[in-house]
Amino acid sequence: MSKPVRTRFAPSPTGFLHVGNVRAALFPWLIAKQANGQLILRIEDTDQAREVEGAIEIMKETLSWIGISWDEGPDIGGPVGPYTQSERKESYLAWAQKLIDKGRAYADPYTPEELEALRDKAKAEKKPFLFRDYRPDNPPTWDGTQPLRFKSEPKAYQWHDEVMGDLSAGPEAVDDFIIIKSDGFPTYNFAHVVDDYEMSITHVTRGLEYISSQPKYLNLYEALEIPVPILVHMPHVMGTDGKKKLSKRDGAKSLLQYRDEGFLPEAMLNFLASLGWNDGTEQEIFTREELFEKFRLDRIQKAGARFDEQRLLWMNGHWIRQLTLDDLYARSKTFWQAEANNYDDDYKKQVLALIQERLKFFAEIPELTSFFFKDLPVNMELIDGNKQLKKLSHEELKALLEQAKATIEQSDFSASDLTDRLNQLLETTGQKPGILFSLIRIASTQAPFSPTLADTLSVLGRETTLRRIEATLASL
């Protein structure tokens, strides 16, 4: 029987998670889910200087928001914990000792300045710098205060990566590297190999930036006499310009910021999955269940995936349209403007129904709906600056709006009755909808856009509609 699939998401607690970071959690989660395996959350906090207070909580909140769950981790424990690297020092020391005993690790005698000088020398001689060229002949006994270095056995490698294919590298890619720093913490290079083994990780999924170090890790696996897991280097998520990897430095937003702007977790999940993966068809919309079913390692693409916020907006709009009105309303509750509190749920739902079709994210709700909750001041610019309306004089517009008011007054304000009457009015006035309907819409909303006119008036109701039309008439 083959081993149960175990994957891991191993963030360093250095800040919030952006789209690229969460995509790095999504793929291992899908690999595990689909094989009835487990996802392990491991906190890689060995670079204590880079640690950001509160980052772990934010990470967990982010993953939970989009529904990525882990089976073992620092908070829930598990059989191979602890799941935080700073609590696993004993393990690293035990494995480091094994290397020392085999003559495969040594105390690094150089000060940072001496190392720098060696690097400069190599540069001056136009030679690639390899630490192993400067190994000390008689290294001091390691007392825990010096860095401990892996003694590599350089050779050429050929290996397979599930995404990047068959790869190879020459011996120059293998060098001695620090495994335990002088502060007693292991390096990423060492700790992840030890942890992945001790945690029975079957698939190592990580960013492409690590692929050039793979020969070094292969050399370390051999020295430690542990098997190499399945390697899955994921394509970068590129910034909007498609040129550089998405990064906080270049303004990538926290995923929680998208939540706070009213993006739906199912849309975000769908979007993230599409960054570097497709199922080989034209399908773009995937539910979580479909992702469990259809995700395939061999369909992860090699090329970087561009982060296209327009596409995210489109997807979110799609997912918003799928929601029932009650669900949409329940989820949108915190996004309404203060004035909306004066109205009951039923009214707000009617408003929401009118904008559901074109709503892209909830933070747009106040802008799209403000006129449903308060009278906006009459803004003549909307009329005078309107391409169609400016062809008519104010007198002509006034006469037209008077006529419209008389017709609208007759209505029972159901959307269908308003539709009929407005259409009749088109005929009796001989005007184009671009003129007649724009005029009525501007008069009754004072907004440049609104949902369908009859629907809008129906929800606004008789009293508000007529009051606003009168205010505009008085200004014309």
Ligand code: GLU
């Ligand atoms: N801590 C590493 C990072 O945040 C994880 C890389 C890996 O998954 O091995 O980049």
